[in-house]
Amino acid sequence: MEKTVRETIKEIVRKHLKKHKGLTFGQCLTAVGWVGGTLPELYEKDGMIELPMADVSNGGIVVGAGLMKKRPIYVIRYQGFNWYNCPMIINYACKSKELWKIPCPIFVRGVGMEGGIGPVAGSSHHSLYYRMPGVKIASPMTPKEYSSVYNKFMKDDNVYYVSEHRKSYDNKKELKDVLDHKNLDIIIFAISITRFESYKAKEKLKKQGIKVGVVNLLWLKPLKIEEKWIKFLRRSKFGGIVIDDDYENGISKSIANDLNLKSGKQVHTMGLKDKTAGFFKTVDNLPPADDEICKKIIKIIKKK
Amino acid sequence: MNNFNLKKNILEKAALCRHFEQNVYEYVKKKIIKIPVYLSSGQEFIPSTLSEIILNNLKIKPLIFAQHRCHATYLSFGGDITALIKELLGKKDGCSYGMGGSASIHSPKINMYGHDGHMGTQVPIGIGACFSSGKPTIVFLGDAAAEEDYVVGSLGWASTKNLPILFIVEDNNLSILTKKKVRRNWDIHKLAKSLNLNGLNITDSSDEIIKHKSLFFKKPTLLNINTNRLFWHSGAGKDSDKTFDRYDFEIKKMGNIGKEIDLKIKKKIDNLWKKQLEKQ
Numbered sequence: 001m002e003k004t005v006r007e008t009i010k011e012i013v014r015k016h017l018k019k020h021k022g023l024t025f026g027q028c029l030t031a032v033g034w035v036g037g038t039l040p041e042l043y044e045k046d047g048m049i050e051l052p053m054a055d056v057s058n059g060g061i062v063v064g065a066g067l068m069k070k071r072p073i074y075v076i077r078y079q080g081f082n083w084y085n086c087p088m089i090i091n092y093a094c095k096s097k098e099l100w101k102i103p104c105p106i107f108v109r110g111v112g113m114e115g116g117i118g119p120v121a122g123s124s125h126h127s128l129y130y131r132m133p134g135v136k137i138a139s140p141m142t143p144k145e146y147s148s149v150y151n152k153f154m155k156d157d158n159v160y161y162v163s164e165h166r167k168s169y170d171n172k173k174e175l176k177d178v179l180d181h182k183n184l185d186i187i188i189f190a191i192s193i194t195r196f197e198s199y200k201a202k203e204k205l206k207k208q209g210i211k212v213g214v215v216n217l218l219w220l221k222p223l224k225i226e227e228k229w230i231k232f233l234r235r236s237k238f239g240g241i242v243i244d245d246d247y248e249n250g251i252s253k254s255i256a257n258d259l260n261l262k263s264g265k266q267v268h269t270m271g272l273k274d275k276t277a278g279f280f281k282t283v284d285n286l287p288p289a290d291d292e293i294c295k296k297i298i299k300i301i302k303k304k
Numbered sequence: 305m306n307n308f309n310l311k312k313n314i315l316e317k318a319a320l321c322r323h324f325e326q327n328v329y330e331y332v333k334k335k336i337i338k339i340p341v342y343l344s345s346g347q348e349f350i351p352s353t354l355s356e357i358i359l360n361n362l363k364i365k366p367l368i369f370a371q372h373r374c375h376a377t378y379l380s381f382g383g384d385i386t387a388l389i390k391e392l393l394g395k396k397d398g399c400s401y402g403m404g405g406s407a408s409i410h411s412p413k414i415n416m417y418g419h420d421g422h423m424g425t426q427v428p429i430g431i432g433a434c435f436s437s438g439k440p441t442i443v444f445l446g447d448a449a450a451e452e453d454y455v456v457g458s459l460g461w462a463s464t465k466n467l468p469i470l471f472i473v474e475d476n477n478l479s480i481l482t483k484k485k486v487r488r489n490w491d492i493h494k495l496a497k498s499l500n501l502n503g504l505n506i507t508d509s510s511d512e513i514i515k516h517k518s519l520f521f522k523k524p525t526l527l528n529i530n531t532n533r534l535f536w537h538s539g540a541g542k543d544s545d546k547t548f549d550r551y552d553f554e555i556k557k558m559g560n561i562g563k564e565i566d567l568k569i570k571k572k573i574d575n576l577w578k579k580q581l582e583k584q
Contacts, residue, residue: 023436049435051461052457052460052461052464054454054456054457054458054460054461056428056453056454056457057428057453057454057455057457057458057461058428058457059428060425060427060428060429060431060432060454060458061428061429061431061432061435061458061461062432063428063429063432064428064429064430064431064432064433064434064435064436065432065433065435065436066432067417067429067432067433068432068433068436068437070436072436087422088420088422088425088428088429088454091420091421091422091425092420092425092429095420096418098403099400099401099403099404099408099418100400100401100403100404100408100410100417100418101401102410102412102417102418
């Protein structure tokens with residue numbers, strides 16, 4: 001039977017603690033819910049370590065475990081909490097190998113979600129890590145993607161930032177790139193949870209006669225731009241659009257720039273709006289939904 | 305080891321640190337060393353006493369976490385002298401491969417981990433290393449780093465987990481030039497006590513430090529050790545000529561033996577520096 005992303009993560013954590021004798025750190029891990037059901041019911045004796053509510057300190061404690069070759073998994077329950085949790089990871093763990101030839105591998109699980117959770121907790125914040133050397137960033141949304149990221153980490157000695165999203169936890173399906181016409185109108189390069197909405201937008205636009213391709217961006221750093229993407233971009237009528245669950249002024253613009261330079265085609269961006277999220281629907285700041293994506297693409301096409 | 309030999313060994317280590325730093329001071333003045341340096345002169349009796357007790361008396365090889373102003377820590381615990389000279393000269397075969405400079409030195413040989421430059425981060429990082437490895441760990445910090453919020457948060461966790469860890473606050477009363485009383489009205493050793501650590505406030509006299517050795521690595525312990533920084537926060541210069549100099553005091557107390565040790569070590573260290581500079 002196919003596994004969900006949730007079950008896949010849970011199994012990986014169990015294996016990490018039981019087989020590899022690693023450690024998993026975080027706040028309120030063993031409370032009700034077990035981080036959306038992604039943790040096995042294990043405790044400190046098994047390597048599941050409850051940290052205090054001292055966010056900045058906790059990042060440092062995990063770095064110490066990384067230095068001791070424990071390959072810690074660090075669970076950050078809301079990606080926005082990274083603002084307080086990541087300073088020592090990005091300033092020490094990410095630089096340790098280059099400065100002192102002492103690797104400090106850490107698997108950071110940043111859990112994204114949104115909708116009524118206010119100005120700090122919501123959405124994805126992988127752009128925070130993006131600018132620092134010594135870090136690899138992936139945003140897996142499928143069981144196989146998640147397993148491949150973890151397996152790669154276990155053979156590597158870098159810090160991994162794994163940008164998860166709670167809405168993917170029930171997903172069992174693998175997501176494939178759809179480049180189904182030789183001459184597409186536009187190609188979506190989708191990140192995190194926006195990948196699911198991008199498929200919906202593609203189908204909606206198809207009904208209007210607009211041919212849209214979808215590329216799944218699993219690895220954000222290092223970004224390996226496939227030659228195939230560039231070929232399709234060059235042949236497209238209106239270029240591309242990078243869609244993200246983080247603020248638009250982040251990774252999406254960097255990736256759009258890279259794609260633009262390689263293909264010579266305009267690559268647009270879409271992500272969280274440049275505004276603070278409130279707790280109510282009317283003032284929230286949510287990732288682009290299918291209808292918004294359609295609207296934006298139609299606008300790009302009409303402008304040309 | 306009898307008391308005389310112990311004192312002699314401590315003095316030899318202190319002399320090594322002092323004359324190393326005297327050379328750095330001179331070469332900074334002459335602009336041969338061009339990076340920011342953080343000299344530990346005046347504070348060297350803390351690491352020289354601790355290293356002698358921990359390595360040679362308690363026979364423990366701890367994990368070491370420090371920050372800037374840690375040349376004396378590195379040297380006292382057995383870090384390679386030539387590798388540190390090379391590091392300060394920016395050589396690829398320096399102790400931090402010519403990347404760390406004065407503030408981010410490390411040595412796998414002595415279990416000393418480098419510092420990222422943001423003061424106090426070595427406290428949670430050292431605690432995490434101690435927790436994960438179960439190894440005795442010593443963390444050096446200054447009185448200013450003790451004020452970092454993440455230091456306080458992580459001290460509490462070290463206490464909760466009852467770790468074999470020793471925190472040494474080298475309290476020179478200055479953050480660059482701002483005195484402690486301007487910055488805070490509380491004491492770190494009292495705060496440590498309130499977090500259920502052993503917390504003590506002592507001077508940098510060897511006798512006083514040695515007195516508390518039975519506490520080391522048994523239960524989380526914090527020693528706030530009052531000391532004096534002889535030179536500027538960074539670079540080669542003096543804030544005052546009236547600063548109490550523990551090294552000078554201890555050399556005089558040891559009489560002729562003190563003078564002999566001082567001269568012997570001076571010659572050795574001066575030669576090591578000259579040898580490296582000739583290769584420049």
